[in-house]
Amino acid sequence: MSKPNVLLIGTGGVGTIVAYGIDYAGKSSLSVVVRRDYPKVKDQGWEINSCNYGTIKGWKPAAVYESVSAAGEAGVTYDYVVISTKSLPDIVKPEVLAEPVITPGKTVVVLVQNGFDLGRPFIEKYPENVCLSGVSHIGSHNHNGVISHIQTDKAVISVFENPHLDKDFQVEKAKEFISLYSNDKNDVSYFEDTKWYRYRKLVYNATLNTVCALTGVDTGRLDLSGTLESVSIPAMREVVKIAKADGVELPEDVINTVVHSDDGDWFEPSMRVDVKKGNPIELEVILGNLLRVARELKVDTPVLSLLYELLKAVQFRLKEGQGLITVPEKRPISTKYYS
Amino acid sequence: MSKPNVLLIGTGGVGTIVAYGIDYAGKSSLSVVVRRDYPKVKDQGWEINSCNYGTIKGWKPAAVYESVSAAGEAGVTYDYVVISTKSLPDIVKPEVLAEPVITPGKTVVVLVQNGFDLGRPFIEKYPENVCLSGVSHIGSHNHNGVISHIQTDKAVISVFENPHLDKDFQVEKAKEFISLYSNDKNDVSYFEDTKWYRYRKLVYNATLNTVCALTGVDTGRLDLSGTLESVSIPAMREVVKIAKADGVELPEDVINTVVHSDDGDWFEPSMRVDVKKGNPIELEVILGNLLRVARELKVDTPVLSLLYELLKAVQFRLKEGQGLITVPEKRPISTKYYS
Known part of the structure; x- marks a missing residue:
């Protein structure tokens, strides 16, 4: 069985460490969408100074795209799409942004973002898809493509409950995502009550x-x-x-x-x-x-x-x-x- | 009969034009307290570019003091003290600031300041004194001692009613002040309802x-x-x-x-x-x-x-x-x- 495909969108301080953690775990095939830092990352990869992973120079995942539509045109069906952009729906609606990479009834969306009731617009737009909540407790900053990760990557994953789907199935997907993201350095746990x-x-x-x-x-x-x-x-x-x-x-x-x-x-x-x-x-x-x-x-x-x-x-x-x-x-x- | 003594405290954009207007009217003996700009004004006087009075270089009134206490030690009994500072009682209470120059039962206080219910602390502290309200509609700015006066000096004078004093007497004092301040260039009027x-x-x-x-x-x-x-x-x-x-x-x-x-x-x-x-x-x-x-x-x-x-x-x-x-x-x- 081939590894599940994970796409991460939004490589700020938090998103890059989440991406690195997933790649480090090695259980999935990771792609990322990098916007501002694309030219640098495409060419040289990231420079990361991490309290969990040490000093890393030149890391990049299997595939790096400069836009969500480029990731959508790559001919890959994504099992998981992790969105770790800032959450500014009055500027860009994340459920619209992610449209090219979401396969209805298939892709699990993971929102590693601040805010409240974030699942609602996703579940309305993608009623057949599982939507997960990721609350990240991390200290990590991106200064022009150099990541300073100063506080351990502790994440709490739960389900934005989709009334159209079986609850157990949604929980199962949350736990599967945790297994893809967890490694021996970070601390990723499941929490029942989103x-x-x-x-x-x-x-x-x-x-x-x-x-x-x-x-x-x-x-x-x-x-x-x-x-x-x-x-x-x-x-x-x-x-x-x-x-x-x-x-x-x-x-x-x-x-x-x-x-x-x-x-x-x-x-x-x-x-x-x-x-x-x-x-x-x-x-x-x-x-x-x-x-x-x-x-x-x-x-x-x-x-x-x-x-x-x-x-x-x-x-x-x-x-x-x-x-x-x-x-x-x-x-x-x-x-x-x-x- | 000698001219009444007027002291003005606070020579920002508004205060300086009020002072100039009073001096230009020529009916009183004017002193001013200048703080930040004192060294410059003491030496060279003001530079004023005024829509009412034209371009004036080197003007200064009869007496210029660098502090209220210096004005208080000058041996003058002030008939009117005009306060045209910014009104920041959480930093300096104007009724305390003016103490050295207020003669109880004699000095009329004129508050040419923004704000509401400004008379209350003065009347509490000086129950025998008249307290007037001056609302200034003027466009005037002080840039390092150079005054740009761009909108005509229109002032509305009224009484902060002091319950310990005869109302007619207070109104009379307001009208007397208007006569000292009015000239052929500005527009100073009385308004009944402060x-x-x-x-x-x-x-x-x-x-x-x-x-x-x-x-x-x-x-x-x-x-x-x-x-x-x-x-x-x-x-x-x-x-x-x-x-x-x-x-x-x-x-x-x-x-x-x-x-x-x-x-x-x-x-x-x-x-x-x-x-x-x-x-x-x-x-x-x-x-x-x-x-x-x-x-x-x-x-x-x-x-x-x-x-x-x-x-x-x-x-x-x-x-x-x-x-x-x-x-x-x-x-x-x-x-x-x-x-």
């Missing part, structure tokens, strides 16, 4: 990540300024309330645990770092998707909703800065009447 | 100025991103509601008028410009004072309150950037339990 896990992450991401992004401070200064207590804590209570309405019971001390998770560090969360660098933020998959669920469950979210609306203006600015939005030189005059 | 006027300004300043400061966009992009409609408009409704509870009836179309006041321009409000330059923002006199009144009147302000709490973290960052706050190298560990 929703619980993603809600647990949101207690931080929807409240500290967002407020730091908006105000331009780290979590320590957020605490000292009083805004942690007056804004982020009420926002956390809203996340816990949505989870509860969704049948997910978070630990009683979750808010305290999350608040103290950066104790001792002037820590800048990822969304704050993105704003600083001028990169679009993962607003839709963190707050947008959460608030969609809150509306469906009729949970009132005054704080989270306002943070979302404010961050939309920030996202507008970031997109414009990247040339994804342009405005005319003269401001158009709105004719709308406001009262 | 509270109405200040509430009217807040419909813009508490809602567009603040949200642009927080999100980093101008009012045009705020509109295009949708955040004008989802955040600033509800905030405006809260201002109108507080005004109403305070007995002030704003025009029915005030929200529409305010929204369309920047039509055609990608306009960056002052607070946004301050954030961009790293200057502390007039948060306390705009939102802080307004919300104090809202609490007293038991008006619910979910949007304005959240904006205020978020901007506190921004203000923390700005103050730290100016060396007004320092934090230890290692983040202190909070022992507080959050739930």
